[in-house]
Amino acid sequence: MxxxxxxxxxxxxxxxxxxxxxxxxxxxxxxxxxxxxxxxxxxxxxxxxxxxxxxxxxxxxMSIRVNFENNLDELKSKITEMGGLSIVALEKSFKALKTQDVEIALKVIEGDTAIDKLETEINQFTIWIMAKEAPVSRDLREIIGILKISSEIERVADFAVNIAKATIKIGKPKSLLDITHLEQMKDLSIEMLKKALQSFLEEKILLAKEVGDLEDQVDQHSRETYQKLTAYLSEHPEETNQLVQLLFVNRFLERTADHITNIAESTAYLIKGQIYDFNS
Amino acid sequence: MxxxxxxxxxxxxxxxxxxxxxxxxxxxxxxxxxxxxxxxxxxxxxxxxxxxxxxxxxxxxMSIRVNFENNLDELKSKITEMGGLSIVALEKSFKALKTQDVEIALKVIEGDTAIDKLETEINQFTIWIMAKEAPVSRDLREIIGILKISSEIERVADFAVNIAKATIKIGKPKSLLDITHLEQMKDLSIEMLKKALQSFLEEKILLAKEVGDLEDQVDQHSRETYQKLTAYLSEHPEETNQLVQLLFVNRFLERTADHITNIAESTAYLIKGQIYDFNS
Known part of the structure; x- marks a missing residue:
């Protein structure tokens, strides 16, 4: 011995x-x-x-191993819940913007508390696991990945709140949403988030790569939307308030796609142990 | 026994x-x-x-205690370094905006890598400490506080990069900066960041509270700047590009102040063990 x-x-x-x-x-x-x-x-x-x-x-x-796996499963189910709530928040905030519905916008803002609470729970749980189990190598990568992913999902949900706030600031003039590509950007973002979450849960790196490709499309739509909105603004200064808010929404959706791409990168990192950059 | x-x-x-x-x-x-x-x-x-x-x-x-304190001191010195670099980045990006100097703007964008690297180092170091020392109560609060503060500083530095990018997009038309309160907002933000860092390093909760008061001033300036820029835009649609970028900068500085307030809140939490909300 x-x-x-x-x-x-x-x-x-x-x-x-x-x-x-x-x-x-x-x-x-x-x-x-x-x-x-x-x-x-x-x-x-x-x-x-x-x-x-x-x-x-x-x-x-063996029992420590089983315990760790159980904790990981619980964390993953919290990530799924957070992701699901964020998708709903994005859909709702865009519906509010499209129908100029202040009631729905306010519900999105209120609903953000539940997402923030889930993030706090995930943070506390991962810290507890790190303190108790002192995980190494792949286990540690997985725990750090979960921490990063939950903070990215929280930021996606924040952008849904920002879109809801822009909706309230716009009020009820004739909607100019049709001159933009914002709806396509929202649809692409939700598709990206679903793929990123599935990639994380099922450890499929190919799905993570697809997220990066979709982000390029969002960026393209964002550039075109910026051009269209500023061109329209030069011709219609009386619409300044709505157009400026739509320019902000354009930025929020472009940033949403960035953060979802970060989720895919974290997922790729925890699957392969290598750092990926799908943003560039 | x-x-x-x-x-x-x-x-x-x-x-x-x-x-x-x-x-x-x-x-x-x-x-x-x-x-x-x-x-x-x-x-x-x-x-x-x-x-x-x-x-x-x-x-x-006793030796474990001394070791932990030494690790904490090293983390604090990294936070100070990160904070210092972010203050320089904010000052530089605003100088670039004011003098329409693309060279300076590009330097701010390049310099962000050093700040990101410091954040990664802090993250890895805190994870190492948590795994090795499994800190509890106040020690754990301090470690979590450092993690949060470094991520907030990183976001402040990101806003400096965003201001630099806006500078490049504006180009060299006659500057309209004078119709805004953006410079006051930048000065207030830097004062806030200095106070927040000092409050964290010297554990002075009064300084953390002052940060919250300064944020109210930034918000007030931001609302007025929004009014002035959109009013000017309605009258001068030919200046759309610059005015839209200045509206973005207005938002970046308002968000910068939010994140600095979060630093003050984290500091107050780690000093008192109570959650504070200086934002509202």
Whole structure:
């Protein structure tokens, strides 16, 4: 029995004790503390059957693994929930803009609290996992990926709120939405977000790459929309308020697509362990 | 000697071993591994002098503390560096806007890489600390606060880049900056950022509160600037491009102030352990 092996046993032990102490969180397999407190000095270990020690270690190690996977599944389901709420927020905010419906716009603004709350929960949960399990390599990449993805989804939801606020500022003049490509940009963004989430959940890197291609289309629409809106503005200064707000919405949707592309990049990173840049 | 005390000793031991294993990072005090491998079974502990064990524990505990404080100091110095670079970026981008100097604008855009790199370093360092030290209560709050603050500073620097890009899009027509309050907003934002950083480094909650007051002034200037720019736009449609870009800059500076206020809120949270909202 080497000293190194004893250290590993020791680390496993402490993690198990920590898990036992966290009584407010679900446990996979319950250990008796006495089970874990094996002697630590080499001469004491020698008096124990090595088989017994190894069997215990294996039991502990497997249970930690199952526990980690369960925590990861819970985090992933929270990401799915957050993503779903953000898609609804984007759809609703655009519906509000299109129909000039202040009621719907206000609902989008109110609904953002639920998305922020989910992000906070995900942050706290990942910190708890990092403190308790001290994950390494791929596990650590996955945890960091989840942290990044949740913060990107939160920013997508913020842009939905910004579109809702622009809707309220526009009021009810004759809508000029038809001269823009904003609806195509919104549709593309939602398609991108669905693909990015699916890519993350099913670990499909090809889907992540498709997100990058769709972003190029959004950028193209955004440039054309900018041209059309500013050209129209030069001819119709009386429409300044609505046109300026639509220029802001154009920017919000272009930024939305950027952040969704970041989700795809984080996903590609956690699948392959390599940094990707789908933005350029 | 109670079982609980043995567990605490065990946790300290493993942390020390982990620290020893991380040979690529600075160590405060070096322990002999033999020093740390004390017997773990109650009957074994009884055979050791309790004094000896307690002395060792205290030594280990104090060194871990010193180590943690050193890591925190290094993180704080990185935050200071990031904050300093962001202030320079804001000043430069505004100088570029005011003097319509594309060269300076390009330098701001290039310089952003250094700020992004610092943020990545801070992220990796905090994750390392969380994995190795598993900090709790105030220490954990401080680490999370640093993570949040670095991401807010990074966003402030992004707005400097956005102002630089707007400068390039404006080109060299007769500047209309004088009809706006953008320069006051920039000056206020830099004052806010300096106060927020000082508040964080010196743990002065009063300074954090002052940041919230200054933000109200930025918001007021922003509303007036929006009115002035859109009114001017209605009269001078031939200036559409520059005016639209200045409207964007107005938004960037208002958002800059929001994010600096978030820094002050994070600081207040880590000083007091209570959540503050200086934005409303």
């Amino acid at each position: 080497e000293l190194r092996q004893i250290r590993v046993a020791n680390i496993l032990m402490v993690r198990t004790i920590r898990t036992l102490m966290a009584v407010d969180l679900p446990l996979v397999g319950v250990f008796d503390v006495q089970d874990v407190l094996v002697p630590m000095l080499p001469q004491d270990v020698a008096t124990l059957s090595d088989c017994l020690l190894m069997r215990d270690n294996r039991r502990i190690q | 109670e079982l609980r005390q043995i567990r605490v000793a065990n946790i300290l031991m493993v942390r020390t071993i982990r620290t020893l294993m991380a040979v690529d990072l600075p160590l405060v005090g070096v322990f002999d591994v033999q020093d740390v491998l004390v017997p773990m079974l109650p009957q074994d502990v009884a055979t050791l002098s309790d004094c000896l064990l307690m002395r060792d524990n205290r030594r280990i505990q």
